[in-house]
Amino acid sequence: MGVWDFDAIGTRWQIVMPAAPDDGVRERVSAVIDAFDREWSRFRPDSLVTTLSGGGRVTAPVDAADMLDTYVALSRATEGAVNPLVGGSLARRGYDAAYSLTDGGAAPAPAAWDDVLSWAHxxxxxxxxxxxxxxxxxxxxxxxxxxxxxxDEPAVVDAGGDIRVRGRTERIALEHPYDSATAIGVWEITDGALCASATNRRAWGDGLHHVLDARTGQPVRTVAATWVAAPTAMIADAAATALFFDGGVALAHEWDAPWVRMLSDGRVEWSPGCPADLFLPR
Structure with missing residues (x-):
C-alpha cells in the first residue's frame, strides 16, 4: 500500500493507492493543484480571481461553468446565504490574503451576485x-x-476531510466538532465521495469561522458540522455547505445525497435512510 502525504491549498492531503505513486503521477497531481490554485485562490496575488477582483473579464477556467452553475442551485436553495462573491465578506472578518485574522465587522456580499458575475461563452x-x-x-x-x-487504479484522496474513494471501500470516521479525538459515527463509502464541513475548522477570534451567511456577513451559529455523501466530491462539498442553512436539507434531497449534521447544541440530525453508522440512540 502506498501513502503520499503533502500540504497544498492550506490543508493536509493524503493519497492512498495500491503502490506509492511514481514521479509521473506526483507531477500530474501537483500540476492539477497548482493550476486550480492559480485560477481560483483569493489568497494568491497572481491568481485569476485576484486579478479579476477590480472588475473586468478574463478567459473562463474550464471549471467555471460546472462550479458556478452549482452555485446558482446553492444560492437559490439557501435564499442567497451561499454566494460565490462572499470573498470580500470573509476578508473583512479577517480571513484575508494576509491571514490577518483581524475582524473588520460584518459586510454582506453582493445580493444579486449573478448580475455582477457572469460566465458565458x-x-x-x-x-x-x-x-x-x-x-x-x-x-x-x-x-x-x-x-x-x-x-484508473483504486485510490483514496483525502483533502482535509473532503474524500473521494475509487475502486475500494473505505470506512470513514465522522469527527466530533467539539472533540477531535472522538467520532460521532462512521460512514462506509464505496466508489464515491464523503465531504465534511465544521465551524471548528478555519476558526479565529471571538466565534469567527469560515462559514458566513453571505446575506449578513455573520458566521453561522446554529450548525456545528455537516457530512454528505455523493458520487462526486464537488456535489458532496456543496451540499455540506448548504446544510448550514435553511434549504440545505431540500437541496441534498434533490441531489439524492444522504447527510448527517450536528447542531450547535449537540443534537444530531440525519437524512431518512442515511447509511452512516452513528454512535447515538436511534
Missing amino acids: GVLQLSAPALIDVGALGKGRLVDLVAAALG
Whole structure:
C-alpha cells in the first residue's frame, strides 16, 4: 500500500493507492493543484480571481461553468446565504490574503451576485469590483480533479476531510466538532465521495469561522458540522455547505445525497435512510 502525504491549498492531503505513486503521477497531481490554485485562490496575488477582483473579464477556467452553475442551485436553495462573491465578506472578518485574522465587522456580499458575475461563452466577467470565493465547493472539485489525475487504479484522496474513494471501500470516521479525538459515527463509502464541513475548522477570534451567511456577513451559529455523501466530491462539498442553512436539507434531497449534521447544541440530525453508522440512540 502506498501513502503520499503533502500540504497544498492550506490543508493536509493524503493519497492512498495500491503502490506509492511514481514521479509521473506526483507531477500530474501537483500540476492539477497548482493550476486550480492559480485560477481560483483569493489568497494568491497572481491568481485569476485576484486579478479579476477590480472588475473586468478574463478567459473562463474550464471549471467555471460546472462550479458556478452549482452555485446558482446553492444560492437559490439557501435564499442567497451561499454566494460565490462572499470573498470580500470573509476578508473583512479577517480571513484575508494576509491571514490577518483581524475582524473588520460584518459586510454582506453582493445580493444579486449573478448580475455582477457572469460566465458565458468562455468568458468570466465581473461588472463591478468583487472577490470570488469558491470555498463552498472548490476543494471538493479539486479532489475530483486530483482523483482523475491518478489514473484508473483504486485510490483514496483525502483533502482535509473532503474524500473521494475509487475502486475500494473505505470506512470513514465522522469527527466530533467539539472533540477531535472522538467520532460521532462512521460512514462506509464505496466508489464515491464523503465531504465534511465544521465551524471548528478555519476558526479565529471571538466565534469567527469560515462559514458566513453571505446575506449578513455573520458566521453561522446554529450548525456545528455537516457530512454528505455523493458520487462526486464537488456535489458532496456543496451540499455540506448548504446544510448550514435553511434549504440545505431540500437541496441534498434533490441531489439524492444522504447527510448527517450536528447542531450547535449537540443534537444530531440525519437524512431518512442515511447509511452512516452513528454512535447515538436511534
